[in-house]
Amino acid sequence: MSGLVDALTAIVGAEGCLSRADEVFPYECDGLSLHAATPGAVVFPRDTSDVVRIVRACAEHGRSFVPRGAGTGLSGGALACDEAVVIECSRMNRVLEVNPEARWARVQPGLVNADLSRAVATHGLFYAPDPSSQLACTIGGNVAENSGGPHTLKYGTTTDHVLGLELVLSSGEVVRLGSACGVAPGYDLVGAVVGSEGTLGVVTEVTVNLEPIPEAIATLLGIFGDVVSACRAVGEIIRSGLVPAALEIMDRRTIEAVEASVYAAGLPRDAGAVLLIELDGPPPALERQRERIRAIAMAQGASRVDVARDADERERFWAARKGAFGAMGRLGPDLYVHDAVVPRAKLPEVIARVCEIGDRYGLKLSNVFHAGDGNLHPNISFDRRNPDELDRVLAAGDEILRTCVDAGGVITGEHGVGTEKRDFMELIFSEADFGAMKRLRRAFDPEQRSNPGKIFPSTRFCTEANPKARGYDRVPLREGEP
Amino acid sequence: MAETPSGLGALYERSLDCVHCGLCLSSCPTYVETGREASSPRGRIYLARGVAEGRISLGGVASEEFYACLGCRACETACPSGVRYGELLEEARAAVEREDARTGPARGIEWFALRRIVPHPVVLRAFVNLLGLAQRLRLDRLALPFLPAALRERHRLLPSVPSRLERRPLPPRIRAEGEPRGRVALLEGCVMPEFFGATNRATARVLARNGYDVVVPEAQGCCGALQAHAGDADTARSLLDRNCRAFLDAEVDAVVVNSAGCGAHLRGAGHWLPGEGDDLAERVRDIAEFLVEAGFRAPTGRIEARVCYDDPCHLLHGQGVKDAPRRLLESIPGVELIEHADAAACCGAAGIYNLTHPEMSQAVLARKLDALSAADPDIIATGNPGCLMQLAKGAAERGLRARVVHPIELLEEAYR
Numbered sequence: 001m002s003g004l005v006d007a008l009t010a011i012v013g014a015e016g017c018l019s020r021a022d023e024v025f026p027y028e029c030d031g032l033s034l035h036a037a038t039p040g041a042v043v044f045p046r047d048t049s050d051v052v053r054i055v056r057a058c059a060e061h062g063r064s065f066v067p068r069g070a071g072t073g074l075s076g077g078a079l080a081c082d083e084a085v086v087i088e089c090s091r092m093n094r095v096l097e098v099n100p101e102a103r104w105a106r107v108q109p110g111l112v113n114a115d116l117s118r119a120v121a122t123h124g125l126f127y128a129p130d131p132s133s134q135l136a137c138t139i140g141g142n143v144a145e146n147s148g149g150p151h152t153l154k155y156g157t158t159t160d161h162v163l164g165l166e167l168v169l170s171s172g173e174v175v176r177l178g179s180a181c182g183v184a185p186g187y188d189l190v191g192a193v194v195g196s197e198g199t200l201g202v203v204t205e206v207t208v209n210l211e212p213i214p215e216a217i218a219t220l221l222g223i224f225g226d227v228v229s230a231c232r233a234v235g236e237i238i239r240s241g242l243v244p245a246a247l248e249i250m251d252r253r254t255i256e257a258v259e260a261s262v263y264a265a266g267l268p269r270d271a272g273a274v275l276l277i278e279l280d281g282p283p284p285a286l287e288r289q290r291e292r293i294r295a296i297a298m299a300q301g302a303s304r305v306d307v308a309r310d311a312d313e314r315e316r317f318w319a320a321r322k323g324a325f326g327a328m329g330r331l332g333p334d335l336y337v338h339d340a341v342v343p344r345a346k347l348p349e350v351i352a353r354v355c356e357i358g359d360r361y362g363l364k365l366s367n368v369f370h371a372g373d374g375n376l377h378p379n380i381s382f383d384r385r386n387p388d389e390l391d392r393v394l395a396a397g398d399e400i401l402r403t404c405v406d407a408g409g410v411i412t413g414e415h416g417v418g419t420e421k422r423d424f425m426e427l428i429f430s431e432a433d434f435g436a437m438k439r440l441r442r443a444f445d446p447e448q449r450s451n452p453g454k455i456f457p458s459t460r461f462c463t464e465a466n467p468k469a470r471g472y473d474r475v476p477l478r479e480g481e482p
Numbered sequence: 483m484a485e486t487p488s489g490l491g492a493l494y495e496r497s498l499d500c501v502h503c504g505l506c507l508s509s510c511p512t513y514v515e516t517g518r519e520a521s522s523p524r525g526r527i528y529l530a531r532g533v534a535e536g537r538i539s540l541g542g543v544a545s546e547e548f549y550a551c552l553g554c555r556a557c558e559t560a561c562p563s564g565v566r567y568g569e570l571l572e573e574a575r576a577a578v579e580r581e582d583a584r585t586g587p588a589r590g591i592e593w594f595a596l597r598r599i600v601p602h603p604v605v606l607r608a609f610v611n612l613l614g615l616a617q618r619l620r621l622d623r624l625a626l627p628f629l630p631a632a633l634r635e636r637h638r639l640l641p642s643v644p645s646r647l648e649r650r651p652l653p654p655r656i657r658a659e660g661e662p663r664g665r666v667a668l669l670e671g672c673v674m675p676e677f678f679g680a681t682n683r684a685t686a687r688v689l690a691r692n693g694y695d696v697v698v699p700e701a702q703g704c705c706g707a708l709q710a711h712a713g714d715a716d717t718a719r720s721l722l723d724r725n726c727r728a729f730l731d732a733e734v735d736a737v738v739v740n741s742a743g744c745g746a747h748l749r750g751a752g753h754w755l756p757g758e759g760d761d762l763a764e765r766v767r768d769i770a771e772f773l774v775e776a777g778f779r780a781p782t783g784r785i786e787a788r789v790c791y792d793d794p795c796h797l798l799h800g801q802g803v804k805d806a807p808r809r810l811l812e813s814i815p816g817v818e819l820i821e822h823a824d825a826a827a828c829c830g831a832a833g834i835y836n837l838t839h840p841e842m843s844q845a846v847l848a849r850k851l852d853a854l855s856a857a858d859p860d861i862i863a864t865g866n867p868g869c870l871m872q873l874a875k876g877a878a879e880r881g882l883r884a885r886v887v888h889p890i891e892l893l894e895e896a897y898r
Contacts, residue, residue, distance in 0.1 A: 090517030329563025
């Protein structure tokens, strides 16, 4: 390792290369803290040429590498399996070029998602994919996981917004895929790289298309007695032909957690569920759509439908929605955020099953999700120091995923497969399917040194990613201490 | 496996409040500057947890990072999970001090300034006298070439000492103008009377003008915030104890504070001294907050100026006071209040962080000055002594034309 560390230090300087045990310790996990693996080193490149030299040094030493953004991913995608070198992109965070006329921006991968929208707001533009972690997560991480967000319903996920990419292959070659004009002849390799979780190489530049800021926005809050009737309202709204910008549901446990937090927005604590509906477009159209949605929601059992009075209240609603995951930390020391997609029509029955599973395992399960897309996020709050509870969390998660697949759904909507779900991939793909995927991967990365251990079902026992093997039940405190 | 230092139970329990979501990252000045996980709130909490679990040692990165934190608590405003990061940080630092796990010049500076000078009014006064004399005779400049480079840089950051007249203490009692509406005590502070005597007098006058009898209990002293932040729990607790007695004996409706750092610390007094501390904490009000809550007399004097208000971290993030100072400023005829892009972020002063970590402090300050420079105000207003000094130095060196003042001074000016 020390030979490689010397080589890396020569590239990025001593300050840009961490290798001591306590220096790399905070990089042992990402947003999914149940899985952990200690990196061999962590390096901070400033530009593409740094990345090329880092990747070449790794090649010379036969070492794997893992690109990382802000470490907010929820599937262990930035986990450094095999003592890989973490290529931390946080210092590659510049907006390189904005073309307001053609509505695109060329950015470095470490740029924070929300900072991109902020940077182009003066041109009347914004970047549409808005994951809940958008205040921290990076465009590079969004590309790796094909991240979505509440506004995916109308605007699509990351893959619908990436026009071009610069990618450093594990050989050190730099390739440019796609084009800023949105049309690229031949294979859609941009499509292959978006969502590839860093397994095809290190993305060093992203060209994204930008959307004009809508003329007007209306945000409604439907108050329901239970989650299932809110889900039915979602089905009816879509069936009516309306295309809201977002349709989000939060259940009672989520509302309680958020209302106790700094992101409290005055959501009714006695509601069984709230449905957050956003419409955007020209004002006269919004007026009509608002009334239609109100009628549909009331017909499905809403006790009332509130409208955000101004931009402040609208922002508070969204801050509450986006702070919901973190707010769940109030319910227990640990949080397992699930992510699965089911056909919209199946939402009411699946959500009822999910709640039943949580109750049956005696777990604190809450739901906050992108209802319009059928993208569920059952969240389980727990304490990992309780081995029995941890067992139940894992078993319930397993059952939830199988329920979603049985309903015709898939095992992840936007968080990716990572280490977390690789063994569930067999639920939806065949050997032949995996064969095609693996051959594609080898075309980019023949030795599979770019982010090893992700996506594909594991053939070896990986202690690093097995929460039970890490001794979480070990109580670390001395006797007699509080 | 590293040995687990004792007494980390509470620290460990606190670290469990964090679910590792990362929403704090972009609010953290040191993370924004370095891009390093260990320099983020989430990373520092993870380090604390690692130490408590015996997985890493307390020395090395963990103790470096606990002290490299500005303690601005912007992460608390961003944290949906309700982690009380400020308290966690103080406990982590106290553990470092107990285990003697820190080395380097920063520790010496802190130890000397916070134990030997700041808490002792007589010593502090003598020190400031000496500094003032050296500055007047320009001895400090003469000595500069002979100082080591690190000290030369830090000398530049020391504030200029005001005249003796400015530094005279407040009288023990200031009577309300007209019929009294109530009786309040004023925290005079340790550094405030030495460097910002005018602000203290303005605060007392504004309170009197608004119908409050103001008492300045003689038994009060340094609040102990800086010592608490630095991990010196014993000194912090004894200073707080003294102030509890001084202010609770004064039998007042409120304890008014014009220094954000002191106010935030006194509001958390219950954490240090359950019972008495809670009694004190519940009476503490920031001056702007107190005036807005009580209703204040509209000023009639005009100040024609574009004013940028800059939030002190320990007012905004530590006490949740955002609007009140802006309301005071807006009430002044002629004042045009303009927001600047970086108002909610730390200025890098952070107690004596600017002396212990000058490089990071200057980098953090530079972002603030960029935003202020773009807004181009006539006046910059902020309500904390450290921020006032840091911004005044920074603005002067950047060549900004704005003067830097406490909001209460502008209000007092407009009352004349």
